[in-house]
Amino acid sequence: MSSEAIRAQWLAEEAEIRARLGAPGVVTLEQLRALTGLEFFERIGNGELPSVPIGVALDFIPVEWKKGRVVFQGTPKKAYYNPLGSVHGGYAATLLDSCLGCAVHSTLPKGAGYTTVELKVNYIRPLMADTGPVRAEGKVVSAGRKIGIAEGRIHDTAGKLYAFATTTCLIFPL
């Protein structure tokens, strides 16, 4: 598929998912405890659970979730620029922290929670207001009983790589 065709598809998928998302909010510990990681993403994706506040603030959404792999999509804008004329590194870090943490979460059974203890991001090329939609794709490298490790990449519709990241998550009983 051409970059333009992929772009049209990504934007169509985004519109379809956005139509189902709930109002922003947070879940209770009871709600969290009762769901596997994948069930949790399903409920957010179909609007049964609230959508994510930071996703509203920086305008990005989850677009794919399966065990060990979660993808977010956003579109870089001038509103996220640093003073030097490209998107601030915090934007890529936010998308990557989302897809990496969720990739680890997607492997968890009911009753298990996680928290990100460490995130490392490599910045490869600048995101610009004309980059178009990008996807942050997180994949689990290792899911242990206490520690989960994931890696992720941000790429555009042409497959160009913008950032690469790895994370370490602590897993614990909720």
Place this chain on the structure above:
Amino acid sequence: MSSEAIRAQWLAEEAEIRARLGAPGVVTLEQLRALTGLEFFERIGNGELPSVPIGVALDFIPVEWKKGRVVFQGTPKKAYYNPLGSVHGGYAATLLDSCLGCAVHSTLPKGAGYTTVELKVNYIRPLMADTGPVRAEGKVVSAGRKIGIAEGRIHDTAGKLYAFATTTCLIFPL
């Protein structure tokens, strides 16, 4: 000073700085090239250069800048929450990327630019909507001809540590 007194002081300093900041925008390469790192922050701080778009999007500002040390301040809000009920890790990463990159920038002479090639963040405790104002303080560890390294910490008015980060920046002629 008590945490409350520090809080009052931080908020007063923020109000004073905000009153001077310009409208958000980016600088031109010519403007950047003509200024040392410190002069660049001075011009942003006194409104001669535009304020930073991402700082508007996530509501944080620079509050201190000297050679080798730059501090940003923001106040965590529910609008930046992850679904699990605390501020998303991307918020801390954004503040830390700002103070770390700027700490390296603050050491640069006229005609030198930089880009962040790598950022690592350790998350120590969650930022919450009732945490109050926090400061992200970046300090240079090593400033070479080609590579700058900095470390930074986010702490609140009681001195509690929330996140710790290190960065690697590439330095080059503009």
Place this chain on the structure above:
Amino acid sequence: MSSEAIRAQWLAEEAEIRARLGAPGVVTLEQLRALTGLEFFERIGNGELPSVPIGVALDFIPVEWKKGRVVFQGTPKKAYYNPLGSVHGGYAATLLDSCLGCAVHSTLPKGAGYTTVELKVNYIRPLMADTGPVRAEGKVVSAGRKIGIAEGRIHDTAGKLYAFATTTCLIFPL
């Protein structure tokens, strides 16, 4: 193939390569400058250039090299233990630093050099004296004009993952 069959094959490959390696030493800048990254590994592998001093000190060797992917092999021993009864983390870091830096080097043309500016290692499970031979496999994630990024993994003959790492290298004209 069974883990035992792979082990036999790895040890046979190691013996074959060791038979060709030269005495330990370093190369001159002139030698380095005259070779592409891959030619450099070829010359080390066939004994025309000296073998690597640290590889003698910690008993590991290169076993595969092609553009963008380099593999080292070693066998954990009690001599590399920490006081807590498993192989010290520095051993895995050394093998990973080797395969990651060499993966970046393997993409370089004549006249280009590199230096590692940053290495991050995730430790997944302990290496023990009875783990048997392990391979550290480095793969390039991104090779730019100035910065190369690679990721690597240490695994045993059963495919079990012991450590995961990423690196940032600075590339420059020699």
Place this chain on the structure above:
Amino acid sequence: MSSEAIRAQWLAEEAEIRARLGAPGVVTLEQLRALTGLEFFERIGNGELPSVPIGVALDFIPVEWKKGRVVFQGTPKKAYYNPLGSVHGGYAATLLDSCLGCAVHSTLPKGAGYTTVELKVNYIRPLMADTGPVRAEGKVVSAGRKIGIAEGRIHDTAGKLYAFATTTCLIFPL
């Protein structure tokens, strides 16, 4: 003090400590469980517990330990070189992993153990065979109930900085 005076002092301290160290070996879980982190280092330092195998392999020793700060000393040698003519990055990573993990260990009470989950090293300048003795100094940044974070630096007798590192350790009951 001049660099030469510091060098003489460091080498004298090293000789004094080496005279007390035991033969290399590992401790049992029972021994480990019965000691606080600091008591553990005391016992290694006075030869009641074995010295550290990897320290023998790469010729470095602990020289200072107190709560939250542990220092190792070693002297770079040609035997640890990479093929490019400087000490391999694995040497610095090994010293830093030692001082960082031990800095976290030094804060632990009886019955608590730790394992390093992640180590990041920034390489600032090359260690050479004529660098002389160097110290790797690890300091705790944060010691929680489950996670310990430390930072460390390698410097020579002139105070020159060679490498900078941070680590994340998982803390657990033994």
